[in-house]
Amino acid sequence: MKMYNPFSLDGKTILVTGASSGIGRAIAIECSKMGATIIMTARNEERLNETLSLMFNQTTHKFILADLSNEKDIVNIVESIANKLDGIVQCAGFTIPKPFQFLSKENIHDVMGVNFEAPVLLTQLLLKKKKIANPSSVVFISSISGVLCSYIAGSIYSASKGAINGIVKSLAIELAAKGIRVNSVNPGMINTNILESGIITEEQLQEDMKKYPLKRYGNPEEVAHAVIYLLSDASGWVTGSNLVIDGGYTLL
Ligand SMILES: NC(=O)c1ccc[n+]([C@@H]2O[C@H](COP(=O)([O-])OP(=O)(O)OC[C@H]3O[C@@H](n4cnc5c(N)ncnc54)[C@H](OP(=O)(O)O)[C@@H]3O)[C@@H](O)[C@H]2O)c1
Numbered sequence: 022m023k024m025y026n027p028f029s030l031d032g033k034t035i036l037v038t039g040a041s042s043g044i045g046r047a048i049a050i051e052c053s054k055m056g057a058t059i060i061m062t063a064r065n066e067e068r069l070n071e072t073l074s075l076m077f078n079q080t081t082h083k084f085i086l087a088d089l090s091n092e093k094d095i096v097n098i099v100e101s102i103a104n105k106l107d108g109i110v111q112c113a114g115f116t117i118p119k120p121f122q123f124l125s126k127e128n129i130h131d132v133m134g135v136n137f138e139a140p141v142l143l144t145q146l147l148l149k150k151k152k153i154a155n156p157s158s159v160v161f162i163s164s165i166s167g168v169l170c171s172y173i174a175g176s177i178y179s180a181s182k183g184a185i186n187g188i189v190k191s192l193a194i195e196l197a198a199k200g201i202r203v204n205s206v207n208p209g210m211i212n213t214n215i216l217e218s219g220i221i222t223e224e225q226l227q228e229d230m231k232k233y234p235l236k237r238y239g240n241p242e243e244v245a246h247a248v249i250y251l252l253s254d255a256s257g258w259v260t261g262s263n264l265v266i267d268g269g270y271t272l273l
Pocket of ligand 1: 038039040041042043044045062063064065066068087088089090112113114115135162163164165207208209210211212213214
């Protein structure tokens with residue numbers, strides 16, 4: 022007899038965008054350990070191969086190279102998916118840190134394009150082409166920024182994440198009849214490469230971490246574990262929710 026595990030992803034096929042680094046990589050790896058077959062996407066082939074090399078049951082997964090700012094690549098992702106998806110994790114995202122008054126039209130277009138338009142278009146196309154199973158689960162990686170708080174030079178990033186949370190609410194209602202659940206995960210600061218880039222000093226980091234009641238930043242795996250919950254049958258009655266994972270940051 023198999024051990025009881027309502028969080029298992031055994032037999033589920035899951036698409037993960039932004040799987041070449043940081044949170045998306047951790048999601049792909051952790052979901053593979055929970056038994057899922059993963060289809061990954063991002064632009065950087067070398068880093069996608071690195072993710073693949075860290076996954077459980079490597080031969081069962083695959084990746085599709087795609088630039089999400091290019092609509093043709095989004096169409097190609099959908100066409101490359103043969104079987105119905107039991108889960109979709111929309112994790113790809115980036116920011117252009119700039120004070121509001123210096124934001125160009127192009128900056129707005131670029132950030133909204135990858136963080137908001139692309140996940141919306143991808144989900145829409147997957148639905149139209151009947152590539153999403155019933156039941157299934159769609160998870161958007163949003164942020165606390167733009168939902169519960171923000172920061173200097175983060176206006177367009179915050180806007181893109183606020184927009185995602187808005188879509189989650191409406192989409193969850195529209196897709197409920199099909200048995201498709203839609204949720205977002207809203208992390209606070211997570212230890213990823215961005216932090217190792219040297220823009221912020223170690224002292225600044227230590228000072229910033231003090232603002233978190235749990236006195237540290239989160240780890241990508243801690244976001245991945247929340248995503249596993251939302252993808253699994255354990256969250257079968259959860260839809261339209263925005264799950265905050267921030268070490269208590271937004272409590273203060
Ligand atoms: N790190 C945090 O503190 C934090 C907090 C809250 C929310 N988030 C959100 O979590 C998600 C992942 O962030 P992260 O920290 O893990 O960032 P990351 O390490 O920079 O990873 C970003 C991922 O998005 C992909 N991506 C970016 N632009 C793309 C494009 N045009 N086309 C296709 N893929 C693209 C990148 O792949 P390629 O470069 O290979 O294309 C990469 O896999 C983002 O949505 C971010 O907003 C992060």
